[in-house]
Amino acid sequence: MSAADFGLPPNAxxxxxxxxxxxxxRRFVSLTWTLAVTExxxxxxxxxxxxxxxxxxxxxxxxxxxxVFTEFVRIGGGVKHYPLVLLTGxxxxxxxxxxxxxxxxxxxxxxxxxxxxxxxxxxIPLSVVLTSFFNFVLNFAAIFVFMVLYGIEIRLSWLQxxxxxxxxxxxxxxxxMALSALFVRYRDIAPIWDVVLPITFYGSPxxxxxxxxxxxxxxxxxxxxxxxLAAVLQQARHALIDSSAPSAAQAIGGAPRLxxxxxxxxxxxxVGYFVFERSAPHIAEEL
Amino acid sequence: xxDAPLTGPAVVVDGVSKTFQxxxxxxxxxKERALHPLRRSASERFKALQDVSFSVEHGEFFGIVGRNxxxxxxxxxxxxxxxxxxxxxxxxxxxxxxxxxxxxGFNPDLAAxxxxxxxxxxxxxxxxxxxxxxxxxLEFSELQEFSELKIKNYSSGMLVRLAFSxxxxxxxxxxxxxxxxxxxxxxxxxxxxxxxxxxxxxxRTMLLVTHDMGAVVRYCxxxxxxxxxxxxxxxxxxxxxxxxxKMNFGRGAAPGEPDRDHNRQGxxxxxxxxxxxxxxxxxxxxxxxxxxPCSLHVAIHFNVVVDRPMLSVAFxxxxxxxxxxxxxxxxxxxxxxxxxxxxxxxxxxxxNAFSPGRWxxxxxxxxxxxxxxxxxxxxxxxxxxxxxxxxxGGLVDLPHDLRLERVSGAAPVTxx
Numbered sequence: 001m002s003a004a005d006f007g008l009p010p011n012a013x014x015x016x017x018x019x020x021x022x023x024x025x026r027r028f029v030s031l032t033w034t035l036a037v038t039e040x041x042x043x044x045x046x047x048x049x050x051x052x053x054x055x056x057x058x059x060x061x062x063x064x065x066x067x068v069f070t071e072f073v074r075i076g077g078g079v080k081h082y083p084l085v086l087l088t089g090x091x092x093x094x095x096x097x098x099x100x101x102x103x104x105x106x107x108x109x110x111x112x113x114x115x116x117x118x119x120x121x122x123x124i125p126l127s128v129v130l131t132s133f134f135n136f137v138l139n140f141a142a143i144f145v146f147m148v149l150y151g152i153e154i155r156l157s158w159l160q161x162x163x164x165x166x167x168x169x170x171x172x173x174x175x176x177m178a179l180s181a182l183f184v185r186y187r188d189i190a191p192i193w194d195v196v197l198p199i200t201f202y203g204s205p206x207x208x209x210x211x212x213x214x215x216x217x218x219x220x221x222x223x224x225x226x227x228x229l230a231a232v233l234q235q236a237r238h239a240l241i242d243s244s245a246p247s248a249a250q251a252i253g254g255a256p257r258l259x260x261x262x263x264x265x266x267x268x269x270x271v272g273y274f275v276f277e278r279s280a281p282h283i284a285e286e287l
Numbered sequence: 288x289x290d291a292p293l294t295g296p297a298v299v300v301d302g303v304s305k306t307f308q309x310x311x312x313x314x315x316x317x318k319e320r321a322l323h324p325l326r327r328s329a330s331e332r333f334k335a336l337q338d339v340s341f342s343v344e345h346g347e348f349f350g351i352v353g354r355n356x357x358x359x360x361x362x363x364x365x366x367x368x369x370x371x372x373x374x375x376x377x378x379x380x381x382x383x384x385x386x387x388x389x390x391x392g393f394n395p396d397l398a399a400x401x402x403x404x405x406x407x408x409x410x411x412x413x414x415x416x417x418x419x420x421x422x423x424x425l426e427f428s429e430l431q432e433f434s435e436l437k438i439k440n441y442s443s444g445m446l447v448r449l450a451f452s453x454x455x456x457x458x459x460x461x462x463x464x465x466x467x468x469x470x471x472x473x474x475x476x477x478x479x480x481x482x483x484x485x486x487x488x489x490x491r492t493m494l495l496v497t498h499d500m501g502a503v504v505r506y507c508x509x510x511x512x513x514x515x516x517x518x519x520x521x522x523x524x525x526x527x528x529x530x531x532x533k534m535n536f537g538r539g540a541a542p543g544e545p546d547r548d549h550n551r552q553g554x555x556x557x558x559x560x561x562x563x564x565x566x567x568x569x570x571x572x573x574x575x576x577x578x579x580p581c582s583l584h585v586a587i588h589f590n591v592v593v594d595r596p597m598l599s600v601a602f603x604x605x606x607x608x609x610x611x612x613x614x615x616x617x618x619x620x621x622x623x624x625x626x627x628x629x630x631x632x633x634x635x636x637x638x639n640a641f642s643p644g645r646w647x648x649x650x651x652x653x654x655x656x657x658x659x660x661x662x663x664x665x666x667x668x669x670x671x672x673x674x675x676x677x678x679x680g681g682l683v684d685l686p687h688d689l690r691l692e693r694v695s696g697a698a699p700v701t702x703x
Contacts (some may be wrong), residue, residue, distance in 0.1 A: 008296060008299060011380070014376060015365070015366065015367075030408060030413060031408065112390055114369075115371070115390060116387045116388045117409055118367050264654070282371070284369050
């Protein structure tokens with residue numbers, strides 16, 4: 001049967017049920033933006049200093065870690081501009097942790113919307129990514145201030161932050177899509193992810209410079225660098241703070257090997273989208 | 288609204304079926320899945336909709352009625368694209384908006400202004416349209432003084448007003464509405480009804496899901512009755528209303544059947560063996576429209592000679608209140624003497640003034656003199672469903688005339 005059989009004009013719309021994408025793209029963008037902004041505003045609603053805390057969170061973590069790892073455990077001692085390296089690492093890791101942790105319950109939290117109105121379901125994980133991105137921009141603005149105060153010279157390589165962010169964003173979006181869709185059916189995603197997060201923290205060169213691993217085993221260093229988060233962190237350190245630090249390509253043992261973390265990220269993105277797209281039509285029923 | 292004229296039907300639903308999987312046990316963890324890999328197949332299938340087809344013309348007000356669990360809300364969600372269907376096609380011709388709940392996306396920590404804009408965007412407006420619509424929203428909701436108040440401090444009535452005011456700003460040609468009428472105080476409800484009248488006059492296409500037959504008869508051009516996921520009847524609201532009442536009150540004993548046969552008193556000298564209602568055309572009927580002539584027939588068989596018995600009928604509502612009773616005694620009908628084996632039919636003709644619902648008749652034959660000396664009395668022997676929509680709240684709707692006379696003009700204001 002087609003629309004014409006019922007005397008409908010050719011522009012009549014068949015209703016095919018919910019999907020990940022689809023419909024008016026302007027509505028898609030508008031909804032994602034609105035949800036993200038609302039969430040961002042609500043996050044620190046009711047606290048006196050508001051957005052200030054958004055800035056303080058990574059700074060306080062930084063303060064503690066800085067004291068511990070320069071005074072008690074002297075990892076950072078020999079690293080050039082260690083405070084900045086640590087701070088940048090924390091901010092990047094915070095973005096990753098925030099997106100993925102918030103995405104776990106994101107669909108469930110917006111049950112009201114999912115069950116009551118029709119909209120492209122992908123809006124939900126994307127708005128989570130966007131909210132965290134707002135935070136990230138605020139935090140990164142603070143980093144630049146510190147860098148200037150620290151006397152780091154402004155270099156053209158700072159622009160590398162844009163592709164790096166795209167890389168990181170793709171990875172986080174992929175994970176967010178998968179987690180938000182899977183959690184609807186499997187509630188144990190939450191405790192599992194609680195464990196995965198610290199593993200990725202210690203598995204990435206946030207606290208320690210990647211060279212400390214290389215001093216013991218170069219193969220180990222190359223392996224750690226296959227972690228896309230490690231590649232982002234290392235390249236950010238090289239491009240933003242200390243050009244004498246090894247770039248991601250050097251740390252992994254040759255530029256061609258960078259294809260490994262790149263492939264991982266692309267696969268994460270595709271798998272995430274696939275998982276979400278598969279479950280999008282049923283999400284409203286399974287909640 | 289789009290500029291192109293809309294041709295053809297607005298909504299076409301063709302053979303839509305929807306089945307839900309109802310897992311026997313909720314499997315929410317991976318462990319459970321790993322331990323019982325086969326158990327998932329034990330889930331129960333619930334057919335929410337089966338082969339539902341209908342179409343709605345542009346400018347039509349279409350009602351979808353049914354009891355709880357009849358599938359009407361599922362159908363609406365399929366139409367809205369919130370649920371996917373298992374089979375069948377749905378086509379929509381024109382911009383459509385869905386109102387399954389008032390105030391979707393409302394956040395208690397935000398001010399009314401933000402919530403209204405948020406809600407409007409959710410319902411399909413663009414950001415700019417939503418901002419432009421806000422003054423109109425405030426005006427309609429009469430909440431101007433509270434526009435910056437956080438809605439967690441709103442009363443539920445104020446919330447409903449705000450939400451409804453947002454809803455009517457949505458410029459869609461086709462509106463899907465799910466029982467949003469049943470909220471708010473009387474004054475606001477009236478405003479909502481007025482708004483529905485206005486939308487009707489604008490020739491918007493509306494699909495209203497409800498179990499309120501009054502609203503259906505009042506607003507809808509056509510209606511459809513769903514029962515357990517199957518279309519029971521589609522047609523005039525009155526027809527659908529009659530079916531709906533029959534369905535609702537016809538539970539347990541079918542209409543026309545005796546309620547309690549054991550509630551029979553008498554000495555057996557005569558048998559009341561049958562009783563039935565007839566409509567205005569003299570046909571036996573189990574449902575009678577309100578306000579039309581009808582009749583009750585009681586067939587009595589005399590077993591022995593009975594001299595001047597009294598024949599009577601009492602009509603009761605579902606709560607055992609006798610609302611109307613009549614007998615041969617009061618009508619001074621000379622019954623005379625009945626022979627053994629004689630068969631008589633008592634007929635009571637009246638204008639059906641009963642309110643919509645189920646009604647019972649208790650026929651009785653008594654000895655002359657007091658009415659309590661029963662020869663045969665069959666309590667609630669027959670029942671009938673009265674259909675209609677003009678229930679003013681009373682048990683009966685008596686023929687009456689309502690007139691208002693102005694006795695004098697306004698008194699001129701005279702200074703003291």
